Amino acid sequence: MPSRRTTPLNPPTIESHECTTGVRLDKLSLVPFFQDAGETALQRINSLCSARHFKSDESIYQQEELAAYIRIVVFGAVRLLHHTEDGKDILIDLLQPGEYFGTLPVLGDDRYTESACAHTDCCLLTVDEKSFITILYEYPDIAVKLIGINAKRLKKARETIRQLTSSPAEQRIASILLALAEKFGEQKKNGTLIQLPLSRKNLADSTGTSTETASRIMSKFQDKKIINTGRKWVSISDKELLRQVLEG
Amino acid sequence: MPSRRTTPLNPPTIESHECTTGVRLDKLSLVPFFQDAGETALQRINSLCSARHFKSDESIYQQEELAAYIRIVVFGAVRLLHHTEDGKDILIDLLQPGEYFGTLPVLGDDRYTESACAHTDCCLLTVDEKSFITILYEYPDIAVKLIGINAKRLKKARETIRQLTSSPAEQRIASILLALAEKFGEQKKNGTLIQLPLSRKNLADSTGTSTETASRIMSKFQDKKIINTGRKWVSISDKELLRQVLEG
DNA sequence: CGACGCTTTGAAGGCCCTCAAATCAGGTGG
DNA sequence: CCACCTGATTTGAGGGCCTTCAAAGCGTCG
Numbered sequence: 001m002p003s004r005r006t007t008p009l010n011p012p013t014i015e016s017h018e019c020t021t022g023v024r025l026d027k028l029s030l031v032p033f034f035q036d037a038g039e040t041a042l043q044r045i046n047s048l049c050s051a052r053h054f055k056s057d058e059s060i061y062q063q064e065e066l067a068a069y070i071r072i073v074v075f076g077a078v079r080l081l082h083h084t085e086d087g088k089d090i091l092i093d094l095l096q097p098g099e100y101f102g103t104l105p106v107l108g109d110d111r112y113t114e115s116a117c118a119h120t121d122c123c124l125l126t127v128d129e130k131s132f133i134t135i136l137y138e139y140p141d142i143a144v145k146l147i148g149i150n151a152k153r154l155k156k157a158r159e160t161i162r163q164l165t166s167s168p169a170e171q172r173i174a175s176i177l178l179a180l181a182e183k184f185g186e187q188k189k190n191g192t193l194i195q196l197p198l199s200r201k202n203l204a205d206s207t208g209t210s211t212e213t214a215s216r217i218m219s220k221f222q223d224k225k226i227i228n229t230g231r232k233w234v235s236i237s238d239k240e241l242l243r244q245v246l247e248g
Numbered sequence: 249m250p251s252r253r254t255t256p257l258n259p260p261t262i263e264s265h266e267c268t269t270g271v272r273l274d275k276l277s278l279v280p281f282f283q284d285a286g287e288t289a290l291q292r293i294n295s296l297c298s299a300r301h302f303k304s305d306e307s308i309y310q311q312e313e314l315a316a317y318i319r320i321v322v323f324g325a326v327r328l329l330h331h332t333e334d335g336k337d338i339l340i341d342l343l344q345p346g347e348y349f350g351t352l353p354v355l356g357d358d359r360y361t362e363s364a365c366a367h368t369d370c371c372l373l374t375v376d377e378k379s380f381i382t383i384l385y386e387y388p389d390i391a392v393k394l395i396g397i398n399a400k401r402l403k404k405a406r407e408t409i410r411q412l413t414s415s416p417a418e419q420r421i422a423s424i425l426l427a428l429a430e431k432f433g434e435q436k437k438n439g440t441l442i443q444l445p446l447s448r449k450n451l452a453d454s455t456g457t458s459t460e461t462a463s464r465i466m467s468k469f470q471d472k473k474i475i476n477t478g479r480k481w482v483s484i485s486d487k488e489l490l491r492q493v494l495e496g
Numbered sequence: 497c498g499a500c501g502c503t504t505t506g507a508a509g510g511c512c513c514t515c516a517a518a519t520c521a522g523g524t525g526g
Numbered sequence: 527c528c529a530c531c532t533g534a535t536t537t538g539a540g541g542g543c544c545t546t547c548a549a550a551g552c553g554t555c556g
Contacts, residue, residue, distance in 0.1 A: 082410055090410055108396035113403055136392055143391035144384055148356035150398035155361055157405035162330060162338055164412045165456030168543070200503065208413030210545055215504055231502060231553055417512070448535065458513055463535055479521055479534060 008193055008233060024051060024125070027074045031098050033145035041139055048131035054118035063115045067103045069126045076122025077184070077196060081205075082114045091206035094119060094196065096183055100149075104129045119196065164208055167248075172207040173217050174245040177227070181236050190228060191237040199232050221245075256441055256481060272299060272373070275322045279346050281393035289387055296379035302366035311363045315351045317374045324370025325432070325444060329453075330362045339454035342367060342444065344431055348397075352377045367444065412456055415496075420455040421465050422493040425475070429484050438476060439485040447480050469493075 028034050028042050028049075037045065051074065054060055060071070063083050073095050080092040080101060092114055095101055101116055103109040106129055127135070136143045163172050177194075185192040204214040218234075221227045226242050228235045236242060276282050276290050276297075285293065299322065302308055308319070311331055321343050328340040328349060340362055343349055349364055351357040354377055375383070384391045411420050425442075433440040452462040466482075469475045474490050476483045484490060 082406065084410060084414055086414070088414060090413060092406060103399060106392060106396065107399045109399060109403070113406070133392070136395075137388045140385045140388055140391060143388065143395065144354060144381070146395055147391065147398060148354065150395060150402060151351060151355045151357060154398060154402050154405060155357070157402060157409060158330065158340060158361070160409055161405065161412065161456070162332060164409065165338060166332055166334065166336060208409075211502090212504080212546085213544060215502095216544095219504070459534090460514085460536080461512060464512095464537080467536070 008188070008230075008235065021046065024049075024074070027097065028072075028125070031072055031100070033100070033142050033149060035145070036141060037139060044138070045135055048135060049125040049127050051123060051125055053123050054121070056118055056121050058118045060116040060118060060124070061102070061112055063113065064111050067105060067107075067109050067112050069102050069128055070100055070104060070132055071102045071116075071127070072100045072125040073097050074123045074125055077119040078122060078124070079117045079119040080114050081117060089205055090208075091202055094180070094184070104132060106133060169207060169209045169213055170217050170220075171246055171248060172209070173203060173214065173221075174242050176203065176207055177234065177236060178239070178242055178246065180234075181239070185236070188235065191235050192239065193235040194233070197232040198234055256436070256483065269294065272297075272322070275345070276373070279320055279348070281348070281390050281397060283393070284389060285387060292386070293383055296383060297373045297375050299371060299373055301371050302369070304366055304369050306366045308364040308366060308372070309350070309360055311361065312359050315353060315355075315357050315360050317350050317376055318348055318352060318380055319350045319364075319375070320348045320373040321345050322371045322373055325367040326370060326372070327365045327367040328362050329365065337453050338456070339450055342428070342432070352380060354381060417455060417457045417461055418465050418468075419494055419496065420457070421451060421462065421469075422490050424451065424455055425482065425484060426487070426490060426494065428482075429487070433484070436483065439483050440487065441483040442481070445480040446482055 024046055025042050028046055029037075034042065034045060049072075054076075060078065061069075063081075074097055076097070078095040078099075078101060080095065082090045082092055084090065093101075103112060136146075163175060167175075180194050180196065180198070181192045184194050184196050186195050187193075200214045200218065201211050203218070204211045207214065218227070218229055221242075222229055224241065226236070226238050226245070228237050272294055273290050276294055277285075282290065282293060297320075302324075308326065309317075311329075322345055324345070326343040326347075326349060328343065330338045330340055332338065341349075351360060384394075411423060415423075428442050428444065428446070429440045432442050432444050434443050435441075448462045448466065449459050451466070452459045455462065466475070466477055469490075470477055472489065474484070474486050474493070476485055
């Protein structure tokens, strides 16, 4: 263990990404709800989207703004936050390429109920309401897929509720670390590095605890050699032990 | 205040409900996602559904069973519960006529992730996967509606998460009482009666607290003349005061 | 190198859970 | 119709987890 730890994060930069039509079609085909669409369909869909880049920490939209677009992550990561009245932020989700976010009046929300922010440099596809409806009517398969995706998200949200009401903070943090490792992890010699800047406050916000408690728990995990962590980064050395913490 | 309180609940009985084709069409047209469907569409949809009655507390399906049907509440109330490994139940939702529940493999779940139970005597419409897909492909409007409904549910779940992490039990209970009054309430001389058997355990399960805490808080509300309550029933005397509790 | 901001650690206190026991409403059977 | 029984509700006491408030340690970036 080096006495002076420096960040091991090595995120790909936005410069390495080019939004050519070929890349866009390629990325589109990876999006879960476009997955089974054919070549022609993808080209049609592509013609209905536009792409845009965001710098790390740049705001994509703010809670309460008029809902105007559905967006799809093509590259990088996006952070969804809910601002509460008493000034706290709740981290709702971290999204990776292929996931969608945002809403539209036709989906029942006139305004965004959360803020979206570029967690790293990222590239997003943007679909407006008219195009979105066009796509759904032309390709019913996609509508069914979308319903399934929302059902999964609801399931996950309910799982979170269950955990919040029945598990202590230690288990909730173990749970989110495993989930993030699954989603953003990268195998290294020393374990699975979570390729995301992840502060104690981020962790606290997403597990419903305080920064201090999150810090204490992370320190405890590090003492037990379960994880290796520094400022804004985490690497999991012993996934098995972490799973045992989760079980209790 | 009578020294001996008896239940003021007066739920309509299942006998008062007849599932004739006329009634079914009528009820179908009230279901949010069939709302804008025309007469012909409703008849087509009706031919793809079957109806069934359940007695109060009768099991509709159990968590982990194979997902086979989407169901729609036509009459009465349905309770959705999640059983946790450590033997606790979480009350996920109480459904009223017009709401749907259940899932299907095509929606991404092979098995039910919760149990459904008749909260009162009730009548349900049942749709199997084949019919469901048929409906979605024939009427894309309905698919879009469904996506919107799921988005709303997700929003509500996230709101619950927010509350669980940032509000004390007292505010969470105030919140659910107001929500239930909105959904199932009936105006009486003494206030809004929540027309549902609602035990302290039900309340505790849905707010993520213990039966005892729920009881203490309800007693406190009663002392403050905010509510009037007995065994398994609640009536709200002063909605305004309750809203103030919610604000903090 | 220095300052700022993230992280760690300590201490005090509050909220809520658990365990236990008493009270009470409603249903049952005589 | 009444006494009894069962299960829901209430209330109390003790203790643990986690929050808040403070202050000291360290990376990072200019």
